[in-house]
Amino acid sequence: MESVGPFxxxxxxxxxxxxxxxxxxxxxxxxxxxELELAFSEAWADEEFxxxxxxxxxxxxxxxxxxxxxxxxxxxxxxRIFAKREDLAHTGSHKINNVIGQTLLTKRMGKPxxxxxxxxxxxxxxxxxxxxxxxxxxxxxxxxxxTHRQALNVFRMELLGATVxxxxxxxxxxxxxxxxxxxxxxxxxxxTHYCLGSVMGPHPFPWMVREFQSIIGREATEQxxxxxxxxxxxxxxxxxxxxxxxxxxx
Amino acid sequence: xxxxxxxxxxGGSAIRTGSPGxxxxxxxxxxxxEFGQIEEAHSISAGLDYPGIGPEHAYxxxxxxxxxxxxxxxxxxxxxxxLSELEGIVPALETAHAIAWLVREARVSIAPGSTxxxxxSGRGDKDxxxxxxxxxxxx
Amino acid sequence: xxxxxxxxxxxxxxxRKAFVPYFMAGASKDWLRHVEAxxxxxxxxxxxxxxxSDPMIDGVVIQEAALRSLERGTSxxxxxSELDDLEVDVPLIAMTYYNVVLHGGLERSxxxxxxARVSGVIIPDLPLEEALEWExxxxxxxxxxxxxxxxxxxxxxxxxxxxxxxxxxxxxxxMAVTGTPGARSEGGAIATAVRAVTDVPVYVxxxxxxxxxxxxxxxxxxxxxxxTAMVELLLRGASxxxxxxxxxxxxxxxxxxxxxxxx
Numbered sequence: 001m002e003s004v005g006p007f008x009x010x011x012x013x014x015x016x017x018x019x020x021x022x023x024x025x026x027x028x029x030x031x032x033x034x035e036l037e038l039a040f041s042e043a044w045a046d047e048e049f050x051x052x053x054x055x056x057x058x059x060x061x062x063x064x065x066x067x068x069x070x071x072x073x074x075x076x077x078x079x080r081i082f083a084k085r086e087d088l089a090h091t092g093s094h095k096i097n098n099v100i101g102q103t104l105l106t107k108r109m110g111k112p113x114x115x116x117x118x119x120x121x122x123x124x125x126x127x128x129x130x131x132x133x134x135x136x137x138x139x140x141x142x143x144x145x146x147t148h149r150q151a152l153n154v155f156r157m158e159l160l161g162a163t164v165x166x167x168x169x170x171x172x173x174x175x176x177x178x179x180x181x182x183x184x185x186x187x188x189x190x191x192t193h194y195c196l197g198s199v200m201g202p203h204p205f206p207w208m209v210r211e212f213q214s215i216i217g218r219e220a221t222e223q224x225x226x227x228x229x230x231x232x233x234x235x236x237x238x239x240x241x242x243x244x245x246x247x248x249x250x
Numbered sequence: 251x252x253x254x255x256x257x258x259x260x261g262g263s264a265i266r267t268g269s270p271g272x273x274x275x276x277x278x279x280x281x282x283x284e285f286g287q288i289e290e291a292h293s294i295s296a297g298l299d300y301p302g303i304g305p306e307h308a309y310x311x312x313x314x315x316x317x318x319x320x321x322x323x324x325x326x327x328x329x330x331x332x333l334s335e336l337e338g339i340v341p342a343l344e345t346a347h348a349i350a351w352l353v354r355e356a357r358v359s360i361a362p363g364s365t366x367x368x369x370x371s372g373r374g375d376k377d378x379x380x381x382x383x384x385x386x387x388x389x
Numbered sequence: 390x391x392x393x394x395x396x397x398x399x400x401x402x403x404x405r406k407a408f409v410p411y412f413m414a415g416a417s418k419d420w421l422r423h424v425e426a427x428x429x430x431x432x433x434x435x436x437x438x439x440x441x442s443d444p445m446i447d448g449v450v451i452q453e454a455a456l457r458s459l460e461r462g463t464s465x466x467x468x469x470s471e472l473d474d475l476e477v478d479v480p481l482i483a484m485t486y487y488n489v490v491l492h493g494g495l496e497r498s499x500x501x502x503x504x505a506r507v508s509g510v511i512i513p514d515l516p517l518e519e520a521l522e523w524e525x526x527x528x529x530x531x532x533x534x535x536x537x538x539x540x541x542x543x544x545x546x547x548x549x550x551x552x553x554x555x556x557x558x559x560x561x562x563x564m565a566v567t568g569t570p571g572a573r574s575e576g577g578a579i580a581t582a583v584r585a586v587t588d589v590p591v592y593v594x595x596x597x598x599x600x601x602x603x604x605x606x607x608x609x610x611x612x613x614x615x616x617t618a619m620v621e622l623l624l625r626g627a628s629x630x631x632x633x634x635x636x637x638x639x640x641x642x643x644x645x646x647x648x649x650x651x652x
Contacts, residue, residue: 011306014518018313020305024487024514025275026446028539028564031546033275070368072336073349077356078363083339083370093342093372120297120344122372146296153376169452171290173299175443178274182445183566189541190564199304202275206304220367229365237369238347239256239318240297242304244371249254249316272488272514273443285464286492287442 015203023202029182032189037204039109044211049108056100057215060133062090063097065216067223082232084220084248094216094244095126099195101212103130106193113137113192117181119146119174119240121153123197128162138162141181143173174240198241213247220248254316256307257351259298262291265311265318268301279308294323294384295343295377321350327384329353330374342372343380391533393480393508393556397590397611400433406643407433407612408603409592410619410636411484413454414439414471415463421475423623426632428477431640435477436511436614439465439485446513448568450617454624465493465501472505482509482535482556487523495526502532509533509556517546517553524553537561538583540575547579551587558583560610563596568617574602577609600642607643615639 015021015037023033043049057063065088070081086094106114114136118124124140131138140157144166147154154164170176178201185194199206199213224232237245258265264279271280273288281289281301291301310316321329326343329350334340341349348368352360360366374381390398400407410427412420414437424435440455440463447455465485472481483502490498490512502510510532515523517536527534533556538547541564551558560583562576563569576593583591593606594614603613622635 017306017309019270020276020278020308020312022272022277022305022519023275023516024272024277024519025516026513026539027516027537027546027550028446028541028561030516030518030539031541031543067367068337068339068370070333070337073333076332076336077352079352079356079360080363080365081352082365082367083337084367086369086371087339087341087345087373092375094369095372119299120295120342121376122297122342122344143296146299149296149380150376152379169449170442170456173290174296175274175288175290175299175301179443179445182274183448186446187565187569199306200274200276200278200302206276206306210304210306216369224367232367233364234360235254235367235369236348236352237254237256238298238344238371239258239303239307240262240295240300240344241302242256242307244369245254245256246304246306248367248369272486272491274445275514280488282488282492285466286488287459288488 011203011207015207021203021206025202026186028186029189033202039105040204040208043105043108049104053101053104056104057097060090061096061100062088063215064219065089067220067227069227082224082229084216086216086244091126091129093122093126094213094247095123095197096129097215097247098197098209098212098243099123099126099130102193102195103134103136106136107134109193111191111193113188114195115139115141115181115184115192116195116197117141117174117177118197119177121146121150121157124157125153127195128157128160131162132160140164141167141177141184143167143171143177145172146174198243199246200241209243210246213243216244216247217249255351256316256318257347258318258320259291259293259295259347260320260322261293262298262300263320264301264303265307266320273302276305278302278305294326297342297344298347319351321347321354325350325354327381330381339370340374340378341370342374343377345371391508391555392531393533394589396480397557401590401611405433406607407592408636408639408643409434409436409482409612409614411436411438411614411616413451413458413620414468415458415461416454416623421471422629423632424475425477426629427636428479430633430636432479432636433612434480434482436482436484436616439468439483439489441486441489444486446566448566448617450568450621450624454620465489465498469501469505480509481507482511483507484511487512487515490523495523499526499530499532503530507532509535511535511559513537517550535559538579540564540579544582547582548586551583551589554589557590557592557611560591560593561595562593562606565596567595574606576606580610600638603639604642604645613639613643
């Protein structure tokens with residue numbers, strides 16, 4: 001089931017992509033990272049798990065999302081532009097793909113709780129949503145500045161049954177929310193999975209999140225073929241941590 | 251191999267303005283000062299307010315197997331408006347960075363008539379209030 | 390054997406339980422005087438925090454101290470130069486995060502630290518698997534690379550860590566970041582497990598804030614490390630005299646701790 005396409009490759013045994021990646025975490029978290037790597041490797045090679053992942057994405061996550069030809073923008077810019085419509089996935093972004101994968105894996109590992117960081121709230125809302133659907137406890141760490149910028153998303157997460165913890169350290173944004181989620185994970189790693197929201201963090205997260213997001217690129221390739229486009233001339237995506245870019249560009 | 255473009259926020263562009271370092275469990279490209287203290291990213295979109303980037307992107311950039319560009323806050327709002335008005339899709343502020351880059355580079359570095367696949371990663375409902383504030387302030 | 394390990398072993402073999410307080414370098418302008426007061430009052434080694442903007446294993450108190458220190462312009466270079474003025478003869482152990490020494494260059498950082506009489510370094514976000522390069526740089530400068538064992542560490546990893554650590558083995562007493570109040574320390578049990586596979590001294594840290602807890606930990610370990618409680622006192626504006634009495638209270642408890650059961 002691995003998307004070992006020509007472009008995105010599996011990292012080496014230490015979680016390296018060239019010189020980058022690895023696993024720089026406190027010893028307290030090393031066993032959990034090793035356990036997660038093993039659990040994901042096994043699950044991703046297990047047809048039943050992969051089938052369940054796709055099943056939940058279809059019956060609950062709103063997949064497949066369409067490809068729309070942006071005809072008026074194309075005309076305006078003198079290009080032929082196709083959009084992969086992750087905005088139409090459940091909760092309004094591509095974040096749901098990764099989150100469904102990780103929460104199913106959390107259940108498979110026998111853990112009853114997830115924690116996550118969020119910046120704009122998209123990953124937090126997606127995590128709270130999947131946690132509600134799968135019956136997992138959920139706590140979201142969000143920079144205090146972002147809880148103000150995205151106040152409605154805070155309420156949305158709370159409606160979904162999650163606890164939102166405003167993070168007041170450092171710059172009070174996404175970076176600090178990750179710090180705080182990592183700190184929390186140290187205290188509860190035996191029964192809690194840290195559902196990281198992007199292709200970042202210690203191995204196996206960058207690889208695992210990219211694999212869960214690769215559904216975007218797989219669908220888009222087929223959909224473009226059906227529209228008579230063998231291969232686009234270029235692929236464009238925004239990058240924060242980079243999960244939607246990694247997902248579309250397999 | 252066809253070109254892939256990742257568009258970062260100009261105020262949080264780890265690839266273009268960062269250097270290699272270790273944060274959050276990974277070795278990647280990071281915004282940091284001369285002593286290795288992590289610097290804050292600044293972006294209109296909370297989702298791109300991050301001083302690092304996934305390690306595989308750092309690798310692809312260094313191996314020159316993908317290109318990383320940036321879009322400024324000032325380019326993002328008009329791009330969001332343009333997509334809304336022309337296509338009936340209000341994108342997330344994060345997603346609008348990809349559109350903004352296309353708008354800037356069309357007829358410049360992108361050959362006319364090129365076929366482009368853009369990942370419309372998220373919808374803009376969550377950002378409507380913030381965009382309204384920004385547009386009001388601009389008047 | 391590193392000179393740090395030689396001196397910590399001789400301390401242990403002399404029957405003394407080590408007390409190691411932690412200070413955040415540069416958190417206040419008179420931080421060196423606090424370190425001297427601690428050494429004077431009976432600390433056996435001093436752990437010196439080099440601040441990092443994103444301290445992943447530290448709780449709010451040490452985060453606050455790091456922030457104050459960074460706001461005062463502290464860097465590895467400034468600390469090294471300040472340490473010239475430090476008048477203590479106990480070992481100095483640096484504690485920092487990997488990016489700080491990586492960004493400065495591993496070889497250069499190791500050399501700078503050793504030049505400032507630092508003889509061991511703890512880098513909590515550098516597990517065994519990632520540490521080879523840093524260990525190499527430290528080995529060239531007689532700098533001990535101190536690894537942590539956590540309550541979550543399984544027996545096979547514990548054995549690997551116990552064999553790789555130099556100077557001493559840091560037994561993390563609790564599954565928590567520094568300065569979290571609460572449950573009983575697992576440090577003693579870890580110390581016993583480490584001692585079963587190696588002869589390196591074992592100190593317990595994380596979760597020790599009172600002399601009684603230190604004495605309890607030292608009944609199975611060779612020493613106790615106190616970070617947050619020390620730093621909190623200083624953040625509240627403690628004087629040199631306050632530091633001395635704080636350290637003396639731990640000294641007293643450790644000197645009257647029950648003997649280690651080597652059975």
